[in-house]
Amino acid sequence: FLTRQFDCDAMVEFRTQLKASGQRVSYNDIVITACGRALRDVPDVNAAWADDSIIKRAAVDIGMAVALPGGLITPVIRGADKKDVAAVAADTRALATKAKDGKLAPDEYTNSTFTISNLGMKGIEQFTAILNPPEACILAVGGMAQVPVVVDGSLAVGWRMSVTLPCDHRVVDGALGADFLAALAKYIEDPSLLGG
Numbered sequence: 001f002l003t004r005q006f007d008c009d010a011m012v013e014f015r016t017q018l019k020a021s022g023q024r025v026s027y028n029d030i031v032i033t034a035c036g037r038a039l040r041d042v043p044d045v046n047a048a049w050a051d052d053s054i055i056k057r058a059a060v061d062i063g064m065a066v067a068l069p070g071g072l073i074t075p076v077i078r079g080a081d082k083k084d085v086a087a088v089a090a091d092t093r094a095l096a097t098k099a100k101d102g103k104l105a106p107d108e109y110t111n112s113t114f115t116i117s118n119l120g121m122k123g124i125e126q127f128t129a130i131l132n133p134p135e136a137c138i139l140a141v142g143g144m145a146q147v148p149v150v151v152d153g154s155l156a157v158g159w160r161m162s163v164t165l166p167c168d169h170r171v172v173d174g175a176l177g178a179d180f181l182a183a184l185a186k187y188i189e190d191p192s193l194l195g196g
Contacts, residue, residue: 001128001166002174004181006188008144008159014191018085028064028118029089031141033194034187036060036080036088039114041183046113047171048134054171055134063112063132064092066099073099074132076112084195120144126162136171137180140164161188 011030018025039046039060048055060081063074075095077088098104117129120143129140142162149158163184167177187193 001164002177002181003126003162003164004185005160005162006185008161008188011188011191012159023086023089024093025085025089026092027120027144028141029085029092030191030194031118031188032062032064032077032080032092032116033083033085033088034184034191035062035114035116035139036077036083037187037194038180038183040081042176042180044176045137045172045180047136048113049136049168049171050134057113059113061111061113063109063115064095065115065117066096068099073104073109074112074115075099075104075109115139116141120161126164128164128166131166131168136168137177138166140166
């Protein structure tokens, strides 16, 4: 279980600019897009355990946990590593609506290669999510908040968010998981790398 805090000042500014240009993009959309890029950069995390071997996935298909009255379902953003933020936002809105209406087709909620569970909007600062077998990892995303931070030796206020990455150690050890979180931090902390 690996936890890392991200500096989200640039992500807040990035989303503000997108919204000002008329794009409907959530912070979760940005996190999903960033995860897609990080999985492309560190492909060994985009893997699964298969009884006695590791399966490395070619496609980056990210499941996003959606809470329904009867429990959770995980609609899948297919090819998340190849989509920009606007395309991911359109997919998440469409899939979340279908999930809430009970209209997801089986191929829209099965065979993800990595899952994200975001409880930030529920006021949860940090948590540990349960793996979605056979996936090797799941990203638990806590809430983003303005907190006191030290910048160049001076006290300031900054946007910060903590994530926790539970890993199946048979597939992803701590060093590899840390490499993935470093790649994810690169995109979260400089979202201009994601495109619009």
